[in-house]
Amino acid sequence: MTIKDALRLSFHTVVSYRLRALLILLAMALGVAAVVVLTSLGEGARRFVVGQFSSLGTNLVIVFPGRAETTGGFPGSLIGETPRDLTLDDAASLATIHGVRRYAPLNVGASELSGGGRLREITVLGSTADFFQIRHMSLAQGRFTADSGPNPAEIVLGTALARELFPLGNALGQRVRLGDRRFRVAGILVPQGESMGFNTDEIAIIPVDHAQALFNTQSLFRILIEAENRAAIEPTKAAVRKALTLRHDGEEDVTVITQDAVLATFDRILSALTFAVAGIAAISLAVAGILVMNVMLVAVSQRTSEIGLLKALGATRQDIKRLFLMETLWLSLAGAAAGMALGYAGAMLLRLAYPQLPAYPPHWAGLAAIVTAFVTGIIASLMPASRASKLDPVLALSRK
Amino acid sequence: MMISLSNISRIFIMGDQEVRALNHINLNITAGEYLSVMGPSGSGKSTLLNIIGILDRPTSGTYLLEKRDVTALSEVEQAKVRRERIGFIFQSFHLVPRLTAAENIELPLILEGLSLQERKARVAAVLEETDLTDRASHRPAELSGGQRQRVAIARATILKPAVLLADEPTGNLDHKTGAEVVALLEKLHHGGTTVIVVTHDRELGGRAHRKVQMRDGEIIEDKST
Structure with missing residues (x-):
């Protein structure tokens, strides 16, 4: 058959x-x-x-203070203190490293924002103008030109926040108070919605030097670095680690990760x-x-x-x-x-x-x-x- | 000699009892013979037929079919001999119920591995010979008993076997249709096919030219006319 x-x-x-x-x-x-x-x-x-992840930015290298140990975690990140601070000067030193397209120092904290007769508990980011490009955020209105300082007391509001404080849509140029400091509303973010459980419509961004003064700290929470391209990520990561170790008297007390690694x-x-x-x-x-x-x-x-x-x-x-x-x-x-x-x-x-x-x-x-x-x-x-x-x-x- | 059985015994084991279905049978059949095997139930006539058809193996003895010892052949070779040299006809027809008459007749040709064209031609010719052309696309359930047995005969003979083995071919048929089937078998016999019929029916058995009587696994009479 x-x-x-x-x-x-x-x-x-x-x-x-x-x-x-x-x-x-x-x-x-x-x-x-x-x-x-x-x-x-x-x-x-x-x-x-x-x-x-990719909405967070591309070709990202992230530096944070403290050393990730193979055992016992890194307690510094829990109590907010590390042997040696990651400073604004550390961040500024990265600008000249080959492969770094732009970088942004970052401080994060919670504070009370009052304006237009209303009061909100909000998350405040302190950074520079480059932060917007690294995180793919943009302004619907106004400008934000902060560098590492000293900067004028300006604030960028998330779109939801701006609408709640100033329902008439006239937020730009208004005076608001953050903790015991006064800021002028310099810009309003384009609505972006939630990413990684973090709603950028409900945050405010201020210059990094003001954030450090507000939260009374010298240490940065993160330094975000955008590498020039995908191939440059790993060399940049190594160069950044080396440069920072050198600045910290030969002690490797920072952790450098790439978004790629996290993503992978x-x-x-x-x-x-x-x-x-x-x-x-x-x-x-x-x-x-x-x-x-x-x-x-x-x-x-x-x-x-x-x-x-x-x-x-x-x-x-x-x-x-x-x-x-x-x-x-x-x-x-x-x-x-x-x-x-x-x-x-x-x-x-x-x-x-x-x-x-x-x-x-x-x-x-x-x-x-x-x-x-x-x-x-x-x-x-x-x-x-x-x-x-x-x-x-x-x-x-x-x-x- | 077409079929040569010498000293054939077939013993079945039933529990701890030995049943001697065939007891030292010797039988020679020449090509073109028309032979009937008769005897009471349990006399061993069906077992004899199964051994001649290589569906069953003798416990001892030699069986030569066309001078070949078929019991020594491999399973595949035995299947080939069954396909090409032996045709079976059963009391209960054994047609495949979901296949049409033509498809049932085609089965041996499919097993033989013939091409579709050749199969169609041969099936058409056989349908014509057995007067079943207008029943070709009917399923067995739509055919009368006589027609079913004619389909079965067409299927058994389509590869022109040397020997046709019929086990009670008219057992399920009335007198008239039974006579038609017998006429068809005898027509094949006249065409040169060796026909062996196993039956209870004296009338049918009596038509054969050589009559073999069996009892208790032995041949008690072998008469030619």
């Missing part, structure tokens, strides 16, 4: 037992669809996080998560496989006399085994195709329901689902097929 004829004959058999075929197909399809949908959920989460970590974690859910979904495929085995065993005993007849007509064991294997091959193929359609439709529904989550199935998911469905089908039919091929023709024929 040729392979082509075996395929044709087994296809004929599959469509002849319509209800049986539909049930197996459904089980297979659900398994495949589960793989596709769950992996697209995982992949969606990964893409979401990666997207959030998240990427790895979420990819692992995607594989894990794919594995869980594959269990449903395994269950489908057991169902296939069950149904094929029933098929063999139902068609015992037919198998006996085929042997009498001169079918070899190989022929009979092949016929039963191909029957499940067809069922798996149809199940995988239906499951793919179902899975991709499910992922599309997910995207419609949660537009923020880019739940596209990863490119390997479809292939993996189909291969798993095939392998499951074949494995599940091996035993029934071999049982069929070994039937004693005399006994098989005597069964009605």
Whole structure:
């Protein structure tokens, strides 16, 4: 018997037992669809996080005070003190390092903002004008020209904050009070919304020297550095660390990280998560496989006399085994195709329901689902097929 | 000699009991013979037929089919001999219910690996010979008993086997349709095919030119007319 004829004959058999075929197909399809949908959920989460990170800025190198130890963490970051401060002068020294396009010192603190007869507890960032470019933020109105100082007492308000204090939209140029200091509103941010759990519409930004005076500190919270390009990230990181170590009397008491490294970590974690859910979904495929085995065993005993007849007509064991294997091959193929359609439709529904989550199935998911469905089908039919091929023709024929 | 059975025994083990279905059978059949095997139930006539058809193996003895010791062949070679040299006809027809008459007849050709074109041509010719052309696309459930057995005979003979083995071919048929089926078998015999019929039916058995009587696994009478 040729392979082509075996395929044709087994296809004929599959469509002849319509209800049986539909049930197996459904089980297979659900398994495949589960793989596709769950992996697209995982992949969606990964893409979401990666997207959030890139909204923070590109080619970022971040310096913070204190040394990340391999054991015991770095207590300095918890109590806000480190052996040696990371100062504005440290930041300024980075300007000349090769590979640094721009840098921005950063202080962060909470303070009370009053203006227009209202009072708000807000997060205040102290930085320079370059901060806006590094973080991809821009001003809807006004200008912010602060450098490392001394600077005029100017403040940039988040769009939500400006609207709440000055509902008439005349925030620009107004006087506000931050703690016990007075500032002139010099700019208003373009609405950006939330990123990494941090809403830039509800913050205020002041020059870094004023922030240090306000929070009564000499130490910077971070220095953000934008490298010239992606390739320059690692050399810049090394150069920055070296320069700062040199300035701190040879003691390496700062930590320099790249956003890429952080991103890569998240990427790895979420990819692992995607594989894990794919594995869980594959269990449903395994269950489908057991169902296939069950149904094929029933098929063999139902068609015992037919198998006996085929042997009498001169079918070899190989022929009979092949016929039963191909029957499940067809069922798996149809199940995988239906499951793919179902899975991709499910992922599309997910995207419609949660537009923020880019739940596209990863490119390997479809292939993996189909291969798993095939392998499951074949494995599940091996035993029934071999049982069929070994039937004693005399006994098989005597069964009605 | 077409078929040569010497000293053939077939012993079944039922629990701890030995059942001797065939007891040192010797039988020679020449090409073109028309032979009937008769005897009561349990006399071993079906077992004899199964051994001649290589569906069953003798426990001891030698079986030469066209001078070849077929019991020594491999499984694949035995299947090939069954396919090309032996045709089976059963009391209960054994048609595949989901295939049409033409598709049932086509089965041995598919197993033989013939091309689609050649299969179509041969099936059409056989349908014509057995007067089933207008029933070609009917499923077994839509055919009468006589038509079903004719489909089964067409299927058994489409590869021009040397020997046709019929196990109670008229057992499920009424007298008239049974006679039609017998006429078809005898037509094949006249065409040169060796025909071996196993039956209870004295009338059918009596038509054969050589009559073999069996009892308790032994041949008790072998008469030619």
